[in-house]
Amino acid sequence: MTLLAVLLVTAGCSTRRVSGPAPVEDRGVVRTGVEPPAVVVMPGSENAGKPGYYTVKAGDTLFRIALDNGQNWRDIQTWNNLANANSIEIGQVLRVLPPVSATAASTPPPVVAPTGPATSPVASSGVTARPLTEAAPPTPIPAAPPAQPPAAAGGDEIGFIWPAQGSVITPFDEANNKGVSIAGKVGDPVLAAADGRVVYAGAGLRGYGNLIILKHNNTYLTAYAHNQALLVREDQAVRQGQKIAEMGSSDTDRVKLHFEVRRLGKPVDPMGHLPKR
Template identity: 55%
Template sequence: MGVQPLRALRIVACLMLAALLAACASPSRRAPVEERSAVVRAPAAAASAPAEPVKPPPPGIENLGKPGYYAVKPGDTMIRIGLETGQNWRDIAKWNNIENPNVIEVGQVLRVVAPGTDPTMASARGVTPPKVETRPLSASAPASAASAPAATASAPPSVGQIVAPLATPREPEDDLNWAWPASGPVVARFDDSGSKGLAIAGKAGDPVYAAADGRVVYAGSGLRGYGNLVIVKHNNTYLTAYAHNQTLLVKEEQVVKRGQKIAEMGSSDAERVQLHFEIRKQGKPIDPAKLLPQR
């Protein structure tokens, strides 16, 4: 083979090699890809997280709003509920089958009248309007002696006369012989919007007396704001509370008599030595000064 053909062959080979190298060096083209916007799907709640258990309604909720029942509020205790409803807290626990009186829940509805008792009777006491006897405005008189009574002790009322209202009969529950629970001066009086009783001043250790005959339904310090407290239930209508004592001299279920020493005055849960005294009628605070005798 001659020199010229060999040179031509080398040139062709170089050209082919250059073309091959150029093809390898050029960027490769990707297959066309269809671009789609990202779609974020929220996981289904039922599939990703277990459903929270449904909380059962508070016990007794079916009695909410009925007479003779009480809905537990935040901060309530059995002792406070007894004071607010005028009942022995132990009775309330028994009526509601509560084994642990420290375990009650907000919204729970409790029976606060004895089973078999008409709850409307207690709330209706003392509000019966006086009976008024009236005569019809008629000018006709008895036509004959045969239709008139044979004898009368007094002349009949004149036409249109209205007899004076009859006095409202007193309930037996109201016939209590009240006495002052302490001998000191009254330094704060009853106020519907504030103080629920009287504040009676004295010295630490002064005697505190039962204001009427009754039975002790609470003696302790479990009611916030009252310190060492005695509660005496006198009947189905009235109870009294004696707060801030230094020493308690009675225990629960003990029968006490009017004027019996039940505690010694102190300043427990108070800023000064005093007796805070309440009278509650069916659980509602009333002004003790209206029932206590004049000094």
């Protein structure tokens, strides 16, 4: 009887059901406990790769994108409904050519000669300003040598003048120097190479120091870098030969003017657009 009782108890234990969930069956799915990252759709991604659009890369700023595409940074901000010009993200796709309705508005209006001196300096972070009264009246336009005048303007082509009187110390090199460097002394005048409108005046582009960018038409921009002082402000109309800055050495190793000519945003050799001397 004792042996029979033991056998019955053992059999009962072997058939007892265990409460709780069944064990997880491995069907080849590895569970790490980490949820997959959410897919982030960047603004404007549907336009990536289309003509007239640009995908933001690491290190980009709106100012640099505007310069490289021959546009006013404020226009790009407007076309893309950007609340803050400093808030762009890697992978974001920006319109860099004007919408059809904005094409006419993007053309700089005719330059009007100033009727009186301005009274306040340029307000731009990191820029040493001078009162604009120093720049009025505009510096007389230097006369080109009679035998070699600037090329006659045709269509959007422009007859530029030299922006400074010094010699060229660094020639154009599309890979390493997107303009020419012109020697000079601290405070030497920097002149507008042609009529235009100021689309940038500040120190927000790394490597350029205190910089002025002029838009002359829908084809050409010129840039004037490393200045000691800026004498014009954004959206101001300027005349060819007008003093717009004073030469300096901001963000560079010596006093010089770095001068660029950009055709549709692409740097071109200024020596092909300036009168020989």
